[in-house]
Amino acid sequence: xxxxxxxxxxxxxxxxxxxxxxxxxxxxxxxxxxxxxxxxxxxxxxxxxxxxxxxxxxxxxxxxxxxxxxxxxxxxxxxxxxxxxxxxxxxxxxxxxxxxxxxxxxxxxxxxxxxxxxxxxxxxxxxxxxxxxxxxxxxxxxxxxxxxxxxxxxxxxxxxxxxxxxxxxxxxxxxxxxxxxxxxxxxxxxxxxxxxxxxxxxxxxxxxxxxxxxxxxxxxxxxxxxxxxxxxxxxxxxxxxxxxxxxxxxxxxxxxxxxxxxxxxxxxxxxxxxxxxxxxxxxxxxxxxxxxxxxxxxxxxxxxxxxxxxxxxxxxxxxxxxxxxxxxxxxxxxxxxxxxxxxxxxxxxxxxxxxxxxxxxxxxxxxxxxxxxxxxxxxxxxxxxxxxxxxxxxxxxxxxxxxxxxxxxxxxxxxxx
Ligand SMILES: Cc1cc2nc3c(=O)[nH]c(=O)nc-3n(C[C@H](O)[C@H](O)[C@H](O)COP(=O)(O)OP(=O)(O)OC[C@H]3O[C@@H](n4cnc5c(N)ncnc54)[C@H](O)[C@@H]3O)c2cc1C
Numbered sequence: 001x002x003x004x005x006x007x008x009x010x011x012x013x014x015x016x017x018x019x020x021x022x023x024x025x026x027x028x029x030x031x032x033x034x035x036x037x038x039x040x041x042x043x044x045x046x047x048x049x050x051x052x053x054x055x056x057x058x059x060x061x062x063x064x065x066x067x068x069x070x071x072x073x074x075x076x077x078x079x080x081x082x083x084x085x086x087x088x089x090x091x092x093x094x095x096x097x098x099x100x101x102x103x104x105x106x107x108x109x110x111x112x113x114x115x116x117x118x119x120x121x122x123x124x125x126x127x128x129x130x131x132x133x134x135x136x137x138x139x140x141x142x143x144x145x146x147x148x149x150x151x152x153x154x155x156x157x158x159x160x161x162x163x164x165x166x167x168x169x170x171x172x173x174x175x176x177x178x179x180x181x182x183x184x185x186x187x188x189x190x191x192x193x194x195x196x197x198x199x200x201x202x203x204x205x206x207x208x209x210x211x212x213x214x215x216x217x218x219x220x221x222x223x224x225x226x227x228x229x230x231x232x233x234x235x236x237x238x239x240x241x242x243x244x245x246x247x248x249x250x251x252x253x254x255x256x257x258x259x260x261x262x263x264x265x266x267x268x269x270x271x272x273x274x275x276x277x278x279x280x281x282x283x284x285x286x287x288x289x290x291x292x293x294x295x296x297x298x299x300x301x302x303x304x305x306x307x308x309x310x311x312x313x314x315x316x317x318x319x320x321x322x323x324x325x326x327x328x329x330x331x332x333x334x335x336x337x338x339x340x341x342x343x344x345x346x347x348x349x350x351x352x353x354x355x356x357x358x359x360x361x362x363x364x365x366x367x368x369x370x371x372x373x374x375x376x377x378x379x380x381x382x383x384x385x386x387x388x389x390x391x392x393x394x395x396x397x398x399x400x401x402x403x404x405x406x407x408x409x410x411x412x413x414x415x416x417x
Contacts, residue, residue: 190263299340
């Protein structure tokens with residue numbers, strides 16, 4: 001007897017055999033995938049999906065890989081904006097914004113962190129003030145991945161400075177292509193510029209693009225962040241998340257270059273960390289060395305437990321439910337696994353581990369990933385902050401000293417650095 005997942009696999013395999021062609025343009029291919037519901041199989045019908053359960057959705061993705069077909073769009077739009085919109089968006093907002101997300105015509109960025117508000121995100125100072133049917137935004141964001149290529153941004157801004165810091169924040173969907181938005185790329189130690197500073201000077205957001213209730217932005221942002229920390233997020237794909245995509249390029253030509261143009265951050269987000277590590281070990285390691293074998297075995301078991309934890313957490317999120325604070329444990333496991341793969345992988349390369357770019361083994365791909373790994377302990381909330389969340393919200397330990405009082409003071413009266 002065939003299982004529902006096997007039936008989905010058979011159906012998807014037949015569809016990919018009939019429809020995948022490297023001669024389509026990226027735009028045509030992404031539209032086809034979205035219309036057929038194979039772009040994001042667990043998402044609702046009509047929004048690039050078929051409302052499949054996790055196991056059946058995985059079977060559909062397996063069928064795509066077996067067919068060698070290029071994946072759907074990937075990035076902030078698919079793994080952060082879409083699930084948040086599905087949860088908090090009105091029907092009008094969903095039908096206006098989700099189609100551009102599923103067919104890749106509207107890339108998005110996340111505008112949460114500020115120079116004075118990273119871990120303490122609730123302390124943010126960017127202001128949004130009501131002006132008729134619009135909001136006027138002033139302030140600065142930072143570390144905004146992919147903002148230089150984004151058409152839209154998810155923005156949290158302070159709408160009431162006289163409320164305590166968590167309560168005076170509202171969540172908006174902001175058009176990045178307007179005169180009041182200036183994006184300045186930042187170069188990282190990897191040599192790439194995936195991050196940006198974003199300055200708002202009297203930028204405009206329509207009231208119709210407020211997501212969630214007025215003053216409820218913190219709650220909406222927590223939903224976004226729980227998806228960011230969830231390694232089993234259905235919107236995480238295997239195509240570059242932050243690149244500017246030429247939608248009119250032949251998809252076969254685009255696919256041929258993606259690995260070699262992706263920065264380390266993108267390689268990690270495309271699920272390439274494990275495969276690149278495996279290539280380093282298979283092609284370059286001295287597996288007869290007893291010390292290396294010992295390190296490798298420790299890593300293999302860490303990788304296995306990380307995968308099992310992610311599967312178990314995914315199974316515990318009920319259909320349509322939202323990931324909870326327990327995803328902080330998965331985030332910690334992920335960053336520690338990244339560090340371990342960097343150390344063992346560079347160790348396997350020996351002296352060649354010191355080379356970079358094209359001089360380095362496997363075209364420098366593992367090096368790009370290795371240089372990125374420190375960032376995985378910071379992005380989406382640092383490791384220390386994940387420990388705090390687990391302590392306070394999972395284990396029920398007391399909050400940090402002084403925090404309770406600060407939570408009740410109006411934001412305008414809080415000391416600022
Ligand atoms: C790869 C990457 C991509 C990112 N992309 C985006 C993006 O697209 N959009 C966006 O808005 N942001 C993005 N960020 C920003 C990220 O969310 C912040 O860097 C992160 O929340 C930490 O904030 P911070 O850098 O201001 O550090 P700080 O908050 O200044 O922290 C500095 C240090 O102090 C520690 N610390 C702070 N508070 C506490 C505490 N209460 N207890 C214990 N230790 C504490 C931190 O753990 C850290 O080690 C990205 C970051 C990275 C690395």
